[in-house]
Amino acid sequence: MATISDVAARAGVSxxxxxxxxxxxxxxxxxxxxRVVQAARELGYQPNGLARNLRRQETAVIALIISDVENxxxxxxxxxxxxxxxAVGYSVVLCNADExxxxxxxxxxxxxxxxxxxxxxxxxxxxxxxxxLTERGTPVVxxxxxxPQAATDSVLVDTRAAAREAIVHLxxxxxxxxxxxxxPSGIPTADERLAxxxxxxxxxxxxxxxxxxxxxxxxxxxxxxAMTELLAGEGGERxxxxxxxxNAMAIGALVxxxxxxxxxxxxxxxxxxxxxxxxxLIDRPLTVVAQPAYEMGTVAAQLxxxxxxxxxxxxxxxxxxxxxxxRASSNPxx
Amino acid sequence: MATISDVAARAGVSxxxxxxxxxxxxxxxxxxxxRVVQAARELGYQPNGLARNLRRQETAVIALIISDVENxxxxxxxxxxxxxxxAVGYSVVLCNADExxxxxxxxxxxxxxxxxxxxxxxxxxxxxxxxxLTERGTPVVxxxxxxPQAATDSVLVDTRAAAREAIVHLxxxxxxxxxxxxxPSGIPTADERLAxxxxxxxxxxxxxxxxxxxxxxxxxxxxxxAMTELLAGEGGERxxxxxxxxNAMAIGALVxxxxxxxxxxxxxxxxxxxxxxxxxLIDRPLTVVAQPAYEMGTVAAQLxxxxxxxxxxxxxxxxxxxxxxxRASSNPxx
DNA sequence: ACGTCGTGAGTAAACGATTACCCGGGCAGG
DNA sequence: CCTGCCCGGGTAATCGTTTACTCACGACGT
Numbered sequence: 001m002a003t004i005s006d007v008a009a010r011a012g013v014s015x016x017x018x019x020x021x022x023x024x025x026x027x028x029x030x031x032x033x034x035r036v037v038q039a040a041r042e043l044g045y046q047p048n049g050l051a052r053n054l055r056r057q058e059t060a061v062i063a064l065i066i067s068d069v070e071n072x073x074x075x076x077x078x079x080x081x082x083x084x085x086x087a088v089g090y091s092v093v094l095c096n097a098d099e100x101x102x103x104x105x106x107x108x109x110x111x112x113x114x115x116x117x118x119x120x121x122x123x124x125x126x127x128x129x130x131x132x133l134t135e136r137g138t139p140v141v142x143x144x145x146x147x148p149q150a151a152t153d154s155v156l157v158d159t160r161a162a163a164r165e166a167i168v169h170l171x172x173x174x175x176x177x178x179x180x181x182x183x184p185s186g187i188p189t190a191d192e193r194l195a196x197x198x199x200x201x202x203x204x205x206x207x208x209x210x211x212x213x214x215x216x217x218x219x220x221x222x223x224x225x226a227m228t229e230l231l232a233g234e235g236g237e238r239x240x241x242x243x244x245x246x247n248a249m250a251i252g253a254l255v256x257x258x259x260x261x262x263x264x265x266x267x268x269x270x271x272x273x274x275x276x277x278x279x280x281l282i283d284r285p286l287t288v289v290a291q292p293a294y295e296m297g298t299v300a301a302q303l304x305x306x307x308x309x310x311x312x313x314x315x316x317x318x319x320x321x322x323x324x325x326x327r328a329s330s331n332p333x334x
Numbered sequence: 335m336a337t338i339s340d341v342a343a344r345a346g347v348s349x350x351x352x353x354x355x356x357x358x359x360x361x362x363x364x365x366x367x368x369r370v371v372q373a374a375r376e377l378g379y380q381p382n383g384l385a386r387n388l389r390r391q392e393t394a395v396i397a398l399i400i401s402d403v404e405n406x407x408x409x410x411x412x413x414x415x416x417x418x419x420x421a422v423g424y425s426v427v428l429c430n431a432d433e434x435x436x437x438x439x440x441x442x443x444x445x446x447x448x449x450x451x452x453x454x455x456x457x458x459x460x461x462x463x464x465x466x467l468t469e470r471g472t473p474v475v476x477x478x479x480x481x482p483q484a485a486t487d488s489v490l491v492d493t494r495a496a497a498r499e500a501i502v503h504l505x506x507x508x509x510x511x512x513x514x515x516x517x518p519s520g521i522p523t524a525d526e527r528l529a530x531x532x533x534x535x536x537x538x539x540x541x542x543x544x545x546x547x548x549x550x551x552x553x554x555x556x557x558x559x560a561m562t563e564l565l566a567g568e569g570g571e572r573x574x575x576x577x578x579x580x581n582a583m584a585i586g587a588l589v590x591x592x593x594x595x596x597x598x599x600x601x602x603x604x605x606x607x608x609x610x611x612x613x614x615l616i617d618r619p620l621t622v623v624a625q626p627a628y629e630m631g632t633v634a635a636q637l638x639x640x641x642x643x644x645x646x647x648x649x650x651x652x653x654x655x656x657x658x659x660x661r662a663s664s665n666p667x668x
Numbered sequence: 669a670c671g672t673c674g675t676g677a678g679t680a681a682a683c684g685a686t687t688a689c690c691c692g693g694g695c696a697g698g
Numbered sequence: 699c700c701t702g703c704c705c706g707g708g709t710a711a712t713c714g715t716t717t718a719c720t721c722a723c724g725a726c727g728t
Contacts, residue, residue: 001470003714014678019716026717029676044469049447050393051714054384054683069413075404082403082430086437091444094428096416103420110425113383135378136335220611251611258615277554277585278610281592283617337684348708353686360687363706385684388713 002043011039022047053115060090062304063111064120065104068218069096072247073274073293074122077143080297081120088305090117099124099187099218108132118304123147125186139307143300145188153307155300155318159189159273160196162289162322163243166271167200169287170241173330175269179212179239181226181249190215193245193273200243211236216249223252231260241269241330247276250286264329271330273322284328291322336377345373356381387449394424396638397445398454399438402552403430406581407608407627408456411477414631415454422639424451433458433521433552442466452638457481459520473641477634479522487641489634489652493523493607494530496623496656497577500605501534503621504575507664509603513546513573515560515583524549527579527607534577545570550583557586565594565602575603575664581610584620598663605664607656618662625656 008015013032021028021036028036039045053059064081066074078094085092093116097104104124111119112132118139121130123146130150133140140147142154170178180197183190194213201208214230216222223244231238244250250272257264264270265284272279275290299318307313328334342349347366355362355370362370373379387393398415400408412428419426427450431438438458445453446466452473455464457480464484467474474481476488504512514531517524528547535542548564550556557578565572578584584606591598598604599618606613609624633652641647662668 004716005714015715016679016717017677020677023716027676032677044466046443046446046466046470048388048449048714049444050384050388050449051683052716054382054388054685055714055716057683059384069416070406070409072404072406075409078428079403079430091427091429093425094412095425096413109380110383112380115382115384132378132380136380248611251615254615276612277582278612278616281585281588281617282612282615338686339684349685350687350709351707354707357686361706366707382684385713386686388715389684389686391713 002045004045004047006043007036007039007045010043011035057115059115059117061093061114061116062090062118062120062301063093063095063107063116065095065097065107065111066122067097067099067124068248069094070248071218071274072276073144073291076293077122077297077300080294080299081301082297084298084301084305090305097124099184101125101128104128112136112138117308120300120304121147123188126188127186137311139304139311141300141304141307143296151315153300153303153316153318155296155303155320157291157296158319158321159291160192160199162273162291162324163193163196164199164203165196165324166243166289167197168203169324169326170243170269170271170330171200171204171206173241173269174332175241175330176206177209177212177237177239178206178241178243178269179214179230180243180245181214181216181223181230181253182245183218183249184215187218190218190245193243197243209236212239216252218246218248220248220252220255223249224256225252227253227256228259231256231262239268242271244270244272247272247274250274254282254286265331265334269330269332271324275325279325280327282329284331284334287327287330288325289322290325292320296320336379337382338379340377341370341373341379344377345369391449393449393451395427395448395450396424396452396454396635397427397429397441397450399429399431399441399445400456401431401433401458402582403428404582405552405608406610407478407625410627411456411631411634414628414633415635416631418632418635418639424639431458433518435459435462438462446470446472451642454634454638455481457522460522461520471645473638473645475634475638475641477630485649487634487637487649487651489630489637489654491625491630492653492655493625494526494533496607496625496658497527497530498533498537499530499658500577500623501531502537503658503660504577504603504605504664505534505538505540507575507603508666509575509664510540511543511546511571511573512540512575512577512603513548513564514577514579515548515550515557515564515587516579517552517583518549521552524552524579527577531577543570546573550586552580552582554582554586554589557583558590559586561587561590562593565590565596573602576605578604578606581606581608584608588616588620599665599668603664603666605658609659613659614661616663618665618668621661621664622659623656624659626654630654 021033095107122144140152182194214226216226271287275288279286355367429441456478474486516528548560550560605621609622613620
């Protein structure tokens, strides 16, 4: 594979000149530039990014560590990140931590070792340790979930208020025994949504009934099982409406509802977090709390890139808001 | 940031010994190993992956270039790739080419420059140029779509046979004016599915009517417009059933169908490529051709890694088959 | 006319690891 | 007892760039 010295030899100049000509940093005689470019083309020269990065002590790569590649919320977010990064010549490495603290730690190590320019992280838990990064001056932006100990930028959604709003909406529609299906304890978004659920009950002057709350993994399977339990009325009377904390869980829950021979809306009110293109198509069209996933990605990427260029900025906290999209699954009279 | 010489100084040995102790390559006095490990820990030493890669002339990174991050088919595939790569210590860089030849070319350049160990590619068109990679000996595996000129491994689905099967299924259900909504001309999967559609019509002894075929981008928006046209009966009588070439298009088409006040199954038969967790939940539950996306990812990753270790293997072509999952959207009597 | 300054290009150091090569000492075999 | 081999560990070359430093040359100001 051709190296810079091959090009230099062919063009009859020094490697320094080749480097300068190709990078256009310092002014080089146009005639020489022409010779160099010509020689590079003839040899099919492609600079060795490894050597360049080693010398420059920087890479044009940002790592995006998320907890589930198959979750449309995160893919939309990834797309936002990618679009911003791509536009300024950065590449995005997508790492799938899978809600697994161990995998997450490994990816953080890799990010340190590969000296990425910055890390976008959706922490699996509040205990996630990013000191390995911050101590080395690698900028970190927390996205979707906060990172309490570290003084990092973060881009969040006011998920608690959104959950509250969803409950108020359900109450206004006439549902009274409203349950909640949320994620594992310790995952901030799961806990916040549960807190918002309680806020909502309080606002609507409905009684809290612990038997109407279930936790499961942010996956379809667990949600389905939990939903089946709830519908069987284990531990009390069954709910007449539900707030579900994410997209994948909604699918599991809807399967359980359909297996129980019930229909969303008329038989049981359903509101789920995360809009999806198919949400209007299901039977009944699903009421959702739409999070601005793509926008979160763009904002987070911009923050990260800004910090790469100026590490002295004070940490900021951006909170975007979610939007309730009422459809038939929360309408008992449709 | 601590370097290997800092560790060497602290442990009172040479950098060579540190390297050997930490990598366990050659035998080192256990007492020294202990001293080195201790020193490394105290300094919080993390090896500089850039320097290591430069010296070793290799990276433990594979690039996965796909055409749409938001397409669940590709995310499932990515997951398969990731699981395999991760298990043997490789990282996966996910690049979103967005069905855009230009972006794709840029990512291929980046892959060359960063000297990735290998590339998994779902080419945007048959014209995709991977010479930059093959000439440098970087292994390439084509996935989902073939790469005609290059002698690369490929992992494909027998999508033509699957399309044919879907049409035969629709014909058996009694539909007679079966249309097809496929992707842009030149994208192999789009063309293959169309060919399979024609095969199916022939098998079922149905007449081909060009006015029942539409092409659009592999996105919801284009499919919705095309479907609206078809339902308006532009250029002939409208279809009584449809084969749709991917998941995102199915969503667009279903929206158009619902806007026209029709219901899948009874009013118009629908079969779409790609299963999705929500497919059983929509009204009517969607009949699909399920592709083994995750498995394709694992197989492709294994092939790529095998070739990284032994570049002399002959190129192979793995063809997996898809499976028709009949649901109510292709049942006129349900 | 002379010193100074700017400009363009070359020389070589540097980035931080891995590893080829070499050296010294201990041990076994003749 | 001597020779040669093996083994552990140090020295320094190496990977391919970028860039600090240096130098030569021409122009310009006094």
